[in-house]
Each structure stands twice: as C-alpha cells, then as structure tokens.
Amino acid sequence: MIGWYYILSARLVEIQGETATIQYTSSEADWYYDTLCHSHETHIVDIGEADESVARWWTAILAKREGWKAIVRQTPAGEFLAPWAASRTCETSLAIKRRRRGSPNSVYTPLSSDRAFAALTEFARLHGLGSQVPISLASALTFPTHKYCGPTVTLPFPKEADGKQAAGDMGIGPSPKWSSLMEDLPYYMTLSCNPDVMIATLCGSFWEPEVPCNLVSPWLHPILDEVVDGASSIIAHDQEIIALVGAIRRPNVSALWIGDGTSGLVPKVLQKVRRGRPPLDSLAFPWTGCPQSFMDIAGSGPYTCEDPNYISRADVWRLLHLPSTEDDDLGYRNRPFTPWAPCGTSLVKDCALRVASHLKCPRHEYQYSHWTWLLEDGAAIEDCGFSKSSLPTMTETFRNPPADIKELRKFKEKELDQRASLEASLDIFLWFIINGEGRPPENIYQDDWLAPIWSDDESGEELDEEVDNRDSPELVGQSDDRLETWLSTIVCQDPNQPSMSFA
Structure with missing residues (x-):
C-alpha cells in the first residue's frame, strides 16, 4: 500500500509538470546486506537483487515519518502535497535486506512512477504476492x-518471508492486468481524489x-445491529464480512470494498449509514454505475399506478426535479437530502401542474455527459471519463442469495x-416542503413523524417580524376558517339602505 502511495503521488507530479516535484527526505529506513542482518527487533x-536506486526507494517509503515528499x-x-502523501507515525523499526552490495545512500534522484511500479511488481513476484498488487492499489485509493x-x-506488520528465488528464476512474467493498472491509473486517481464520491x-x-x-430502520x-455490534468498535472479522457484503451488492466497485476493508474504513462508512442520512453525490452514479438514490433511477412503466387517479410519491419527486420550462422560480434545483424514496402515493389531482403535465410522457431520466477541466491559461477541456458507454448496474444475479448456503446463522x-x-x-x-408552497392537504403530512417540520417552521415565523402571516403554512388548507374570520368582521347594515351583494 505504501508503495502505491508513492506511485500515485509520483504520477500526479508527472502530470502536473514543472510546478510539481517529488523528493526524498533525510529520513530513511535501515538497510542490510544479506549476510549482515541479525536484528530481532x-x-x-x-528486496532481493535490487539495485541502488530501487534500494534507496525502499528506504524512503519504509522510513519513519516522511521519507519522501510529493509537492x-x-x-x-x-x-x-499530493493527496496520497503519507507519514508513518508508528515507532516500529523497518529495514530492507538486499543481496547486491553497494550503498543506496548515494542515490538522490527519486524513482519515476513507472520505475516505482516496476520495483513493486518485482517485489511481488519475488515473494509470490501477485494477487496483492491490485488489492493494495484499491486500498491506496x-x-x-x-x-x-x-x-x-x-x-499489519509485514510477515517475515525471504524471497527464495530471484525474479528471473520464477518462470513467470508480469500479469497483463498489471500493465493495464498503470495505463488506467489517471482515471483511478480522479476517482480517488474525490472523497465525496x-x-x-x-x-x-x-x-x-x-x-x-419509513422502513429504513428494519x-x-x-446488518448494523445483528451481524456487527456497533459501528465504531467492530473487529477485523466484522470488517471482512461487511466488505464482502458490499462487494456482492455492488460488484462494479467490489475492488473499492476490498480496499475499504483492508484499510479499515468500514467503521466510518457504517457510522454514516446508521442514521439513515448517508452522504450523497450526484457524480457517484455516472462515474461508477452504482445507483445510490431513488433519484438515480428513472423507474419503469407509466407514471400513474394501476388506478390512474394515483401516482407514486417517488415519481412525483423525480418529476419535480426536472428542469422547469417556466421562469417561475419554483423549480426543485437540488436533489433530495436522503437516498430513500418517499413512501406511498399521491392523488393526481393534488399534484402540481409541473407533475401532471408529464403523466402521459415516457419515462424521463438524466444522462451524464462529461465534466470540464478549467486550465490556468483559460482553456477548457471536456472529459467523458473512463468510458463513454453506460456502466452496468446491479443485476438480479447478485441480489439473489447464494444457492450453497448450508444453514442459517442465528443471532x-x-x-x-x-x-x-x-x-x-x-x-x-x-x-418537498421547502421547495413547495406550504403544507399539502394529504393526511400523511399530519403524521406525528413529520410534526417537527411544522413546529420548526411555525416557531421561525414567530421570531421573524417581517413575515407575512397570510403566507404561513399553518393557514394553507384552512380557507373555510379564514372565510369565517373575514365574514365576522363585516358590519351588519340597515336592510333599508342600498347595498351591494356578491355571488
């Protein structure tokens, strides 16, 4: 993983050009010849038959604190610094053992990203750790x-395992997938640099x-309370289970889940999921092909339900978020704050015109186009990303339970x-309410769960003297009471005097 930290940082420095540099510091790990290493602490x-430049690289990435800097x-x-610039804070002593004589201390030029990648894969072949190359990349991301x-x-600390054979004696070359890792590295870096996504x-x-x-808790x-016990103190075995579940549910990003479990990020993910308010990012779905909100999917079939008088609230929410054709400042510009769809259905007659006008339309959906790099010289570059074709999403294959389960585990x-x-x-x-025009007449808006919305709104109006109470959500939908109040203020007139009447 720390080898990949360097490779990712060096690649970014190379992309940035002359304004960026990577350099070794004075902090180095110890090094020994094959026959002079007797330390038990x-x-x-x-690192086998590595030359001086590669040996110096190993002393830098294994050093305490910062052995290298990517500026x-x-x-x-x-x-x-580069986002992958790491500092080892533990006091554990790490050292390299090499079989070729020569001092790595005399080397001052840091390895390029390509040479560092070659050194890392050489080390993997030496110790038979080929499968850990992509896993460690996923963790580094x-x-x-x-x-x-x-x-x-x-x-974890590295296990003591001597490289018994030189890389050339193993009879295997680098995996073709290893080469593709470096070719696609800028795309992985773009994803990695966006923690929100x-x-x-x-x-x-x-x-x-x-x-x-209304069914998020069940x-x-x-998974949060029966399989694991608490989001902040789960053990390594629980992290492995969660990572496996995440990889099965989202095969497109299964590598990220492996990296998540290896690097220990699982407790933080569970903490953010537990309250029912996980973070959302509109770029995450088009970049990864993994939907994270009901707003990411268009649904299917006609907009109305089997009874044409009703429409699901999820579809109402989706239609409200469509760009408005009128300059009425009533558009729902931002997406919902939570991924979970609203429950139930709405009467078509209660829907806003911007919803009702689409009921006969085929399904509408947003399609991702590109993002734009704004360069310092004023130029703009459109970037479509890793692939212009749409990524596959969840399949029923991964959502069905495995057929080889022997028994159910009791919790x-x-x-x-x-x-x-x-x-x-x-x-x-x-x-919906913030973007709408007061409290709708449907019974669900009188539910006890939604009471805090109205109490907060009304308390805010009492504190603001400039608010016109005629627009208060409390009065919307109470037109009969308002009419009676108005009528009671009318002074009765002499029936013999001329008057005007209104139908």
Missing part, C-alpha cells in the same frame, strides 16, 4: 477518503430501491431502533 523486508505546488502559504473522514490507516459510493451499497423512507437493523435479537426511519422520512419530506 526490526521488521526486515527482503504539487509551492505557494507563499505553504506546500500543497481510499487513502484521501481516510484523510477526509479522519481515521488513521492501520496496517468515494464515501457516497460505499454508503450507497446499503441503499435498496424497494425500501421506502432494513438496516440486521441474538435486539430491540429495533426507528431513528433511521424517522430521520430519513423527515429529510425526504422536508425537501
């Missing part, structure tokens, strides 16, 4: 997200299209906490 890493830009405010979310990456994609593995907002309860039942359902419901209906 130091973890020894055998993307130098400004008066300080140095901007989660490193900026670790920095963003706060937890420190904790890695990364964490939203991982959290999206717990979202299910068929689960409405849906999350088995101690725990009390169901409805907090996630409550907060998801509040969030999704609050999105």
Whole structure:
C-alpha cells in the first residue's frame, strides 16, 4: 500500500509538470546486506537483487515519518502535497535486506512512477504476492477518503518471508492486468481524489430501491445491529464480512470494498449509514454505475399506478426535479437530502401542474455527459471519463442469495431502533416542503413523524417580524376558517339602505 502511495503521488507530479516535484527526505529506513542482518527487533523486508536506486526507494517509503515528499505546488502559504502523501507515525523499526552490495545512500534522484511500479511488481513476484498488487492499489485509493473522514490507516506488520528465488528464476512474467493498472491509473486517481464520491459510493451499497423512507430502520437493523455490534468498535472479522457484503451488492466497485476493508474504513462508512442520512453525490452514479438514490433511477412503466387517479410519491419527486420550462422560480434545483424514496402515493389531482403535465410522457431520466477541466491559461477541456458507454448496474444475479448456503446463522435479537426511519422520512419530506408552497392537504403530512417540520417552521415565523402571516403554512388548507374570520368582521347594515351583494 505504501508503495502505491508513492506511485500515485509520483504520477500526479508527472502530470502536473514543472510546478510539481517529488523528493526524498533525510529520513530513511535501515538497510542490510544479506549476510549482515541479525536484528530481532526490526521488521526486515527482503528486496532481493535490487539495485541502488530501487534500494534507496525502499528506504524512503519504509522510513519513519516522511521519507519522501510529493509537492504539487509551492505557494507563499505553504506546500500543497499530493493527496496520497503519507507519514508513518508508528515507532516500529523497518529495514530492507538486499543481496547486491553497494550503498543506496548515494542515490538522490527519486524513482519515476513507472520505475516505482516496476520495483513493486518485482517485489511481488519475488515473494509470490501477485494477487496483492491490485488489492493494495484499491486500498491506496481510499487513502484521501481516510484523510477526509479522519481515521488513521492501520496496517499489519509485514510477515517475515525471504524471497527464495530471484525474479528471473520464477518462470513467470508480469500479469497483463498489471500493465493495464498503470495505463488506467489517471482515471483511478480522479476517482480517488474525490472523497465525496468515494464515501457516497460505499454508503450507497446499503441503499435498496424497494425500501421506502419509513422502513429504513428494519432494513438496516440486521446488518448494523445483528451481524456487527456497533459501528465504531467492530473487529477485523466484522470488517471482512461487511466488505464482502458490499462487494456482492455492488460488484462494479467490489475492488473499492476490498480496499475499504483492508484499510479499515468500514467503521466510518457504517457510522454514516446508521442514521439513515448517508452522504450523497450526484457524480457517484455516472462515474461508477452504482445507483445510490431513488433519484438515480428513472423507474419503469407509466407514471400513474394501476388506478390512474394515483401516482407514486417517488415519481412525483423525480418529476419535480426536472428542469422547469417556466421562469417561475419554483423549480426543485437540488436533489433530495436522503437516498430513500418517499413512501406511498399521491392523488393526481393534488399534484402540481409541473407533475401532471408529464403523466402521459415516457419515462424521463438524466444522462451524464462529461465534466470540464478549467486550465490556468483559460482553456477548457471536456472529459467523458473512463468510458463513454453506460456502466452496468446491479443485476438480479447478485441480489439473489447464494444457492450453497448450508444453514442459517442465528443471532441474538435486539430491540429495533426507528431513528433511521424517522430521520430519513423527515429529510425526504422536508425537501418537498421547502421547495413547495406550504403544507399539502394529504393526511400523511399530519403524521406525528413529520410534526417537527411544522413546529420548526411555525416557531421561525414567530421570531421573524417581517413575515407575512397570510403566507404561513399553518393557514394553507384552512380557507373555510379564514372565510369565517373575514365574514365576522363585516358590519351588519340597515336592510333599508342600498347595498351591494356578491355571488
């Protein structure tokens, strides 16, 4: 993993050009010849027949604190380092063992990303660790997200395993997939540099299209409270289970889940999922092919239900988010704050015109086009990403349980906490109400779960003296009471006097 930290950083420096540099520091790991290593307090890493430049690279990436620095830009405010710049904070002593004589201390030129990748794959072949090359890359890609979310990456100590054969004696060459890793590395770097997309994609593995907002707690309860016990203190075995479940549910990003479990990011993901308010990012779905919200899918069939007088609220929400054709400032520009779909249906007659006008249309959907790089010289480059073709999404194959399950595992039942359902419901209906025109007449808006929305709104109006109470949501839908109040203020007139009447 720390080898990949360097490779990713070096590749970014090379892309940036002259404004960026990578350099070794004075901090180095110890090194020994094959016959001079007798320390029992130091973890020894055998690098085989590596030359001086490769040996110096190993002493840099295994050094305490910072053995190398990847400076993307130098400004008066300080140095901007690559997102994968790592500092080893533990006091454990690591050293390299090499079979070729010569001092690596005399080498000052850092390896390029290609040469560092060759050194890493050479080491993998030497020790028969080929499968760990892509796994360690997946783990390294989660490193900026670790920095963003706060937890420190904790890695196991290397096991003592001498390389018995030189790479040339093993009779195997580099895997073709290894070469493709370097060719596609800029795309992986783009994804890795966006922690919002990364964490939203991982959290999206717990979202299910068929689960409405009022059933979030029962849906999350088995995996969060029965399989694992607490999101902040889960053990390594539980992290492995969660990573496996995530990889099965989202095969497109199964590598990220492996990296997530290896690097120890699982507890942070569970913490963000537990409350029913996981982070969302509109780019995560088109970049990865993994939907994370009911707004990412268009649905199927006609917009109305079997009874043409009704339409699902999920479809109402989707239609409200379509760009408005009128300049009426009533558009729902932002997406909902929660991925869970609103429950139930709405009467068509109660829907806004911007919804009713689409009921006869085929399904509408958003399609991702590209993003734009804005360069310092004012130029703009459109980038379609890794592939212009749409990525495959979830398949029924992965959503069906495996056929070879021998027996069901019994768990101690725990009390169901409805907090996630409550907060998801509040969030999704609050999105509708904030963008709408007061409290709708449907009974669901009188539900106790939604009471905080109205109490907060009304308390805010009392504190604001400039608010016109005629627009208060409390009065919307109470036209009969308002009419009676108005009529009671009319002064009765003498029937003999001329008067005007209104129909």
